[in-house]
Amino acid sequence: MRVCGQLYPFSSSASYEVDALLDNGQIHISYDLNRAVRCSLDSLSLATPIPGVATQATFPSGERFVPHSADFVWPAHTKRKSIAKLERHYVMIFSALLLTPLLICALLFKVVPSTAVWLVDYVPESMVDTMGQQSMYLIEENFLSPSELPPETQNQIHLIWDEALAAVALSKERYQLDIYASEHFGANAFALPHGQIVITDDLIEALQDNPNAIRAVFLHEIGHVEGKHSIRLAAQAFAGTIAISFIFGDMEGILELIIGSGNLIMGAQFSQKMEWEADEFALQRLARLGHSSADFADALKRLKTLSETRKSTSEKDATWLEYLSTHPSLDERIKHAQTYQVN
Template identity: 35%
Template sequence: MITVKGKLQQAASTEHCAALLHLTEQGLVQLYAEQDNSLLMEVAADQYQMAEVLPGLPAELLFNTGAVFSPDDSNWRWPKGGRQNVTLKLETNKSLIVLSVIAVPILIWWLTAVGLPKAATAMVPFIPVAVEESIGKQSMQVFDRTLLSDSELSPQLQQSIRSQWQQAVEQLQLNSGYQYQLHFRSSKTLGANAFALPGGYLTITDELVRRLETKPDAILAVLLHEVGHVEHRHGMTLAAQATASTIVMSVLFSDLEGITEAVLGTGTSLVQSAFSRDMERQADYFSTKALVKLNKSPHAFVEAMLALTKGQPKEQLSPWLEYLSSHPDTKERIEKARQQAQP
């Protein structure tokens, strides 16, 4: 027989009393009041269970009636813990602890770098165009408040570029369902640049237009490159990946408020996202193939690349879009376009 000193708390009560517990080999439990040694309760083996064992806390005995016996010795462990003994072994097994220290970071890395991106990419085709348009509109508003200002290009020049652009879109007969919008903006931060947002929001800066003002086909090549991002849903893919990663990290670190912030901030997260090299190659290929379909030379894309990189060493480019650092090697892109331009 085993005798354990502790406290007994009756069911549905905050009151407790000092008690002595006697545990027989058959599992019978007898509880006596420590003060007068009167019998408080006698319970068969199938009428109680051991609570989960936590390091530094006493192993409580839970009775079916709702009463709880808590040993005074915080290190006390019942001889027949069953599930509780397994838990304790897992918590104190040094090999498992070392393994978890190694495995958990690897698992988190795999989720954020491989698992979640693939899962998010697989879900993108099921996202309605209307949702993309809403995200694109929100993102455009963020850009206008932070990085962009009104265009200083003449209305005539804007209309000329827009007319050529609209004619090209009609000729390409895109069936994706996007209602493309072309915006002209000025930006000292972004410099000579262009970008696409989900839902068909395209923006080209005054600085880039001025570099290509005498080469309208080069401007068209840049815009077609951005259309390629939209048609391949690259922006939406980035937003889905960022949201999924944020949600998982919020759950792992018990920051449930981060889930709401992730969902509400999906559009604004695109402001700080950069397309991957594979995405850029897809957009490049879309642009050059579209130029051929429009009976224009892919060399226009070469001219756009040369103008875009002129006087802008990699280390001086905008940290917002990380244009060259996220894009494939510029020489590689130009060479591929020149190969397509050859008869």
């Protein structure tokens, strides 16, 4: 086979219009009247093939040969021919443009979360403790102050807590309840990964006439700890960062931006699911203990009313409550709790 192209001799600025002869696994090129170069095709070093660009071959002795036709495929690259075809196919190009972001999305929203769930089982207990204690330290420093409730009320709440723990057979060593006043959180309760549950004065006051509702809230918070939800969030942020760094290589500027917003979106999506999981935990335990699931529905309903009144009275510190009241799933969760049946 003859392939016409340009030959560039080693360490020379000259170039020659030549015909390369490919035969029996060898390549032979005569140039400049009486000079020639020859070697086996296997010993040529070939440039990376790029669609639409002729692939340059370099001889072991340094000469370079560039075929004129971009369509010429070196025998060593014949396997790539099908790929090259795909690379030129418009449908393929558009599908790739469409599929790449879809795959990235799938990676971030499906693979990363499931990796995080898997990763959670391998996080050592000591790390969970450190994470929980550090978060609690920051929250306490910034948003919490000592409870202003009378000691009798606080004792009552601790009694409900002890009963709830005993009823679901969880140890007092692993779980701890703390009561705080908090301007920032308003009527709220939250769980830290190492088993510390915080309930605010405002929430206790809102639910004081219904201890069953308080028990339901405790069970919901315990559900977050048992489901390792905060660890899952942290693991997800971690896996997400790795995935994004992997996809974008060194694009640090864009990277930070995407990591921030990406995790934020994923986090929000994640916590919806977690709320449902924690609800399920609480409702199941309530049913098992012979309590009504309406207790939990009542707690949620009061949180909702509270958030609505508080929103209309104070505009400045309504971020958290706004989240609760605009959260479409709160209504769904109330309905779910009201109609809950153990399967």
